[in-house]
Amino acid sequence: MVQIQADARGTKAHGKRREILDAASFCFRERGFHATGMRDVAARAGMTVGNLYYYFRNKEELLGFCQEETLQRLDGLARELGRSGLPAAERLFLLIEGQVVCLNEGIPGSLAHLEIPESEGAKGDRLRKLRDRHERRIRRLIRQGMTEGAFRELDPKVATLAILGAVNWTVRWFRPEGGASAREIGRAFAEQLVRGLLAEGEPFEAPDDDDIPIHGEDDDE
Amino acid sequence: MVQIQADARGTKAHGKRREILDAASFCFRERGFHATGMRDVAARAGMTVGNLYYYFRNKEELLGFCQEETLQRLDGLARELGRSGLPAAERLFLLIEGQVVCLNEGIPGSLAHLEIPESEGAKGDRLRKLRDRHERRIRRLIRQGMTEGAFRELDPKVATLAILGAVNWTVRWFRPEGGASAREIGRAFAEQLVRGLLAEGEPFEAPDDDDIPIHGEDDDE
DNA sequence: GTAGGATTTGAACGATGGTTCAAATTCAAG
DNA sequence: CTTGAATTTGAACCATCGTTCAAATCCTAC
Structure with a gap:
């Protein structure tokens, strides 16, 4: 699977990552880390779960950021x-x-x-x-x-x-x-x-x- | 499935429930509710997960107690x-x-x-x-x-x-x-x-x- | 010892959730 | 328009997890 670089400088990709991080932060806050699914985050960020993995390697990395x-x-x-x-x-x-x-x-x-x-x-x-x-x-x-x-x-x-x-x-x-x-x-x-x-x-x-x-x-x- | 009454008065069953509640409390504390599995609780209480369901209807009930x-x-x-x-x-x-x-x-x-x-x-x-x-x-x-x-x-x-x-x-x-x-x-x-x-x-x-x-x-x- | 109830077992079911990936689609440059 | 890279899709995989349940085993009273 192709995944974008963690240090993406592209404005568009960077903006997308920003959106995902916002969505994740929101979900983690509302439901906690374990009760939040990647599909939840994806939905909130307005994308599919497969797409989310293009930007972040896994759930753990998402949380880390x-x-x-x-x-x-x-x-x-x-x-x-x-x-x-x-x-x-x-x-x-x-x-x-x-x-x-x-x-x-x-x-x-x-x-x-x-x-x-x-x-x-x-x-x-x-x-x-x-x-x-x-x-x-x-x-x-x-x-x-x-x-x-x-x-x-x-x-x-x-x-x-x-x-x-x-x-x-x-x-x-x-x-x-x-x-x-x-x-x-x-x-x-x-x-x-x-x-x-x-x-x-x-x-x-x-x-x-x-x-x-x-x-x-x-x-x- | 046979399940014991929630108001079990039997000393033995009561003691068993006590043990399970202790185990659950410990696990919930260490790992949180969602990251704690019923198998974790059962293991800690020294029984199998099927056995655990003889004493408590489900995970939610366990937490409720x-x-x-x-x-x-x-x-x-x-x-x-x-x-x-x-x-x-x-x-x-x-x-x-x-x-x-x-x-x-x-x-x-x-x-x-x-x-x-x-x-x-x-x-x-x-x-x-x-x-x-x-x-x-x-x-x-x-x-x-x-x-x-x-x-x-x-x-x-x-x-x-x-x-x-x-x-x-x-x-x-x-x-x-x-x-x-x-x-x-x-x-x-x-x-x-x-x-x-x-x-x-x-x-x-x-x-x-x-x-x-x-x-x-x-x-x- | 027998019978019946209490308790335990262990495998399995179905749902959920993290993750993958080939194909499709979009985008941007020439 | 063409090409190739970027991005998205959607189905599927596999592992985990909550839960179930028939059978086995244990326990107790007679």
């Missing part, structure tokens, strides 16, 4: 925040907010995007590295907050897991047509999760997110 | 805390702690236990009711905390979702052989999630959990 996209976006967000020079607590706030927006606006994220099975190979290693790096960044931020005196003494790992749990789980219930935008939810979550770390008597004010471009399109909702 | 168990345990926990007379903030703390313990000690909980598809029938309605009731209890607690002046002004629904996300996601990473017990994790989570709701300048001290029997066996670890 979805995962990479998501993790790259989170990575980019964290990098920009890293350059902001804000105190750790505020950076953490914006990172939480940004992640909620990342996962719930524009191209949908799903839990499948964030879970990488142990046995995967080189690609899996790369993805796991990306994912773990993200987690380490949050831990580092928490540790910095403690160093700066903003946060109380606590285990950064556990706190990170609480944050990631709350944030990642948003994909299960957030709906764009709901009452609140992803940004609003993100801010409320960040408020709760960051305040929960504060040292006794430590004041905190939620930072503006105007100067930090949160990936997830415009705010003119 | 698992879900009901989990939700009943959470219900029981919430009821006991409802009788404690503690302030809302403390009750919320213990509820969070208890839920983490519920999901991660003894019979394992899984995400599958907590997600009930829309199209399910009467049994699904019952389960959804149980689940929704649990969620409403948390919301009510948060509202009470606000009334009592302990919590700042916020949306109880969003705060509840943050709590449930963080707590439910523990099933994805918690391992009994890890460094911390479910109770310790539960307390750290509760600390973070409850403190995050406090009004400015409001003191808070984590309550003892000695007098409230948290379902999840003994603490002598």
